[in-house]
Amino acid sequence: MLQMTKTRKKDAIEAYAMLLPAAILLILFMLWPMINSVYYGLFKWNLVGDKVFVGLDNFRFMFLQDKSFQRALFNTVGYTVLNMLLTLTLSLGCALLFEKTNKLSVAGRCIAFIPVVVPITVMGMVWKMIYEPQFGIINQAVSALGGQGPQWLYDSNIALVAVVIFNVWKEFGLYTIIFIGGLHKIPKELYESASIDGSGPWRTFWTITLPMLRPIMYFATTILLINSFKAFDHIWVMTGGGPGNATTTLVTYIYSKVFDNVGLASAASFVLFAIVLLITLIKAHVGKDGEVDA
Amino acid sequence: MKKSLAILLALCLMLGSAACGGSPSPDDGSSNSAQKQEITFWMLPLIDESSLRAMVDEFNAQSETTKVNLTVLDWGTGREQIKQAVASGSGPDAFYVSAGLDTAYIDGSLLLPLDKNGYRGEDLDRYSTLIEAAMVDGSLYASPIVYENYILYYRTDVLEQFGFNAPPKTWDELKTMAKTISDGSKGSIMGFQFKGADDQLNAINLTWQSLLSQNGCDIMDLASMKSTEDTPKAREVLSFMKSFYDEGISVMGTSSNNGFREGKVAMYMFTPGPLTSEGFIGDQQMEGKWALAPLPQGSAKGGGYLSGHAVAVNSGTKHAENAVEFVKWFTSPENAPNWLQKFYGVQPFDLDKLSPEQKGGIEGVFAASPEIWGPITESAAMTTPDLMIQNRYGYTARWDGQKRLIIAALTGEMTVEEALKQLDVEINQAL
Numbered sequence: 106m107l108q109m110t111k112t113r114k115k116d117a118i119e120a121y122a123m124l125l126p127a128a129i130l131l132i133l134f135m136l137w138p139m140i141n142s143v144y145y146g147l148f149k150w151n152l153v154g155d156k157v158f159v160g161l162d163n164f165r166f167m168f169l170q171d172k173s174f175q176r177a178l179f180n181t182v183g184y185t186v187l188n189m190l191l192t193l194t195l196s197l198g199c200a201l202l203f204e205k206t207n208k209l210s211v212a213g214r215c216i217a218f219i220p221v222v223v224p225i226t227v228m229g230m231v232w233k234m235i236y237e238p239q240f241g242i243i244n245q246a247v248s249a250l251g252g253q254g255p256q257w258l259y260d261s262n263i264a265l266v267a268v269v270i271f272n273v274w275k276e277f278g279l280y281t282i283i284f285i286g287g288l289h290k291i292p293k294e295l296y297e298s299a300s301i302d303g304s305g306p307w308r309t310f311w312t313i314t315l316p317m318l319r320p321i322m323y324f325a326t327t328i329l330l331i332n333s334f335k336a337f338d339h340i341w342v343m344t345g346g347g348p349g350n351a352t353t354t355l356v357t358y359i360y361s362k363v364f365d366n367v368g369l370a371s372a373a374s375f376v377l378f379a380i381v382l383l384i385t386l387i388k389a390h391v392g393k394d395g396e397v398d399a
Numbered sequence: 400m401k402k403s404l405a406i407l408l409a410l411c412l413m414l415g416s417a418a419c420g421g422s423p424s425p426d427d428g429s430s431n432s433a434q435k436q437e438i439t440f441w442m443l444p445l446i447d448e449s450s451l452r453a454m455v456d457e458f459n460a461q462s463e464t465t466k467v468n469l470t471v472l473d474w475g476t477g478r479e480q481i482k483q484a485v486a487s488g489s490g491p492d493a494f495y496v497s498a499g500l501d502t503a504y505i506d507g508s509l510l511l512p513l514d515k516n517g518y519r520g521e522d523l524d525r526y527s528t529l530i531e532a533a534m535v536d537g538s539l540y541a542s543p544i545v546y547e548n549y550i551l552y553y554r555t556d557v558l559e560q561f562g563f564n565a566p567p568k569t570w571d572e573l574k575t576m577a578k579t580i581s582d583g584s585k586g587s588i589m590g591f592q593f594k595g596a597d598d599q600l601n602a603i604n605l606t607w608q609s610l611l612s613q614n615g616c617d618i619m620d621l622a623s624m625k626s627t628e629d630t631p632k633a634r635e636v637l638s639f640m641k642s643f644y645d646e647g648i649s650v651m652g653t654s655s656n657n658g659f660r661e662g663k664v665a666m667y668m669f670t671p672g673p674l675t676s677e678g679f680i681g682d683q684q685m686e687g688k689w690a691l692a693p694l695p696q697g698s699a700k701g702g703g704y705l706s707g708h709a710v711a712v713n714s715g716t717k718h719a720e721n722a723v724e725f726v727k728w729f730t731s732p733e734n735a736p737n738w739l740q741k742f743y744g745v746q747p748f749d750l751d752k753l754s755p756e757q758k759g760g761i762e763g764v765f766a767a768s769p770e771i772w773g774p775i776t777e778s779a780a781m782t783t784p785d786l787m788i789q790n791r792y793g794y795t796a797r798w799d800g801q802k803r804l805i806i807a808a809l810t811g812e813m814t815v816e817e818a819l820k821q822l823d824v825e826i827n828q829a830l
């Protein structure tokens with residue numbers, strides 16, 4: 106008995122020792138900056154002069170006075186909802202289309218996945234040119250057909266949508282592959298039974314495919330949700346948060362404030378953290394059964 | 400429980416990455432060579448990097464005491480890199496600053512007062528009145544290289560096509576002529592574009608402040624230390640700008656520089672930068688089809704936007720004497736023709752107080768291209784350092800805010816009143 110306890114103790118020490126390097130890195134580069142960001146949120150500081158303690162003033166300013174922050178909050182939610190909706194719909198559709206193992210499906214998967222492997226900032230620059238109102242290929246094509254294309258990234262009303270379209274194009278391939286993996290795990294017998302019972306494709310999708318994809322869907326939506334909330338690089342490259350505040354999200358807001366008032370940027374970081382934490386906890390609670398083998 | 404922990408961990412990773420910022424590698428510039436004291440110098444590419452290196456090499460060849468190691472940063476992030484490095488105590492001995500100074504440097508006592516460290520009375524006397532922008536409480540904190548002002552670019556061929564044989568002299572004329580061209584060409588030629596409403600980058604700051612200056616506006620009340628972007632006169636300016644887009648004279652997004660080169664934009668206002676950066680000078684396809692003019696006048700007949708480029712010495716340097724020796728040489732009247740040949744800007748000296756050789760060198764550059772230098776110097780003569788000085792306060796917040804909110808008003812995302820009010824809110828928060 107004593108021998109067994111000793112062995113377990115030794116195993117535990119070994120396990121902790123192996124975890125230690127990763128834990129130190131995590132504490133140094135993740136946890137510590139995170140705690141710091143909450144601390145800095147209580148100060149006014151421009152990186153150069155002295156830090157001035159302002160209590161909750163930064164939070165009060167953001168929520169009560171700063172229309173740019175309020176717009177950033179609104180845009181972030183809009184971006185997340187639209188991005189999730191379009192990406193999930195498109196990737197699930199493509200997964201259903203390319204789940205077979207024939208050459209055409211394999212080619213389709215490859216084509217869908219190509220944008221995922223190209224650096225997002227490079228593609229952001231390319232799409233910025235594609236969206237260019239005068240010389241961009243979209244408006245050139247529209248013009249050739251006798252129409253007049255929109256101003257895309259320069260129109261406050263559609264700039265956010267244009268940025269979302271780019272991100273959907275960039276990311277849907279990844280989710281397509283994830284969904285194909287999920288589709289392959291659904292037992293074929295279920296489809297055979299449904300077919301014998303006379304179920305059509307639409308009914309089969311809603312009653313078998315979608316429920317059976319729930320674990321994968323849970324995983325995909327969680328990742329997509331977090332990625333949408335922290336979207337930054339392509340927005341910064343394509344619009345810099347503009348025109349005006351039209352594509353300013355919480356992360357672009359944080360970035361634009363950090364050189365001017367670290368406190369304000371830190372406070373906004375904390376707000377972002379709190380929102381994502383809240384949504385993810387709600388989602389985890391609601392989708393409790395979904396995580397099984399994702 | 401495990402799931403909640405996993406989620407918390409993922410979120411920690413996300414917030415942690417948002418909170419981590421990059422910083423330049425420290426460089427104390429203190430390495431000694433056998434004969435000369437080495438110093439570090441961080442510069443922005445005011446002219447091409449090879450020309451900057453050539454100038455530094457020339458200094459290194461002629462100085463018996465100092466060797467300068469040059470690092471050229473980019474315009475996009477260079478200013479912040481310098482500021483962070485200097486503030487953290489790891490900055491270079493000498494570095495680029497805006498000629499109007501950034502109050503963060505002053506508040507942090509990060510700049511060496513040059514007048515107490517090698518700049519004598521006669522050195523200061525030879526500057527024009529614009530030098531005030533680099534002074535605080537009577538002390539000089541940066542040595543200006545060149546200033547940048549605003550001028551009007553116009554396509555002579557397009558104006559002639561629509562019956563105009565001279566550029567506009569007032570805002571009213573500008574709008575009338577622009578409307579005639581935009582309407583008359585059925586939109587295929589834009590009569591006028593506001594620089595910065597095209598690429599929506601920093602240039603809108605320059606355009607905005609240019610028009611403010613022409614309309615007699617201030618951007619700061621230095622007595623109360625409050626931002627004053629939202630005034631009736633500023634609203635007039637923004638409404639004037641907005642009217643171009645509301646009335647279909649101008650279209651957001653169309654590039655001023657490209658459009659002008661192709662004859663699709665008839666007029667725009669900007670710094671002399673595109674003369675070299677866009678290659679307007681020497682472009683054979685544009686030859687004889689364009690010209691420059693002083694800015695059309697607003698109600699106050701101000702000279703428009705003015706900014707400047709300067710070099711400062713780190714107050715924490717261990718080699719102040721060497722750094723000042725270099726800065727003095729780098730920004731000297733003898734070097735002014737070198738800068739002006741590559742950068743069409745406003746030279747910082749009072750020509751009448753320079754030696755005949757120094758004066759002759761600068762005037763020789765002007766005489767080589769009077770059609771370019773005429774409008775630049777004419778516009779410059781009307782400028783004052785006032786806005787440049789006011790710009791010091793809340794500089795980063797102002798430039799970020801103006802860039803977003805002026806555009807927001809032009810696109811109709813916000814009303815003119817909302818945009819300017821919000822601008823003051825954001826700047827005052829940062830002050």
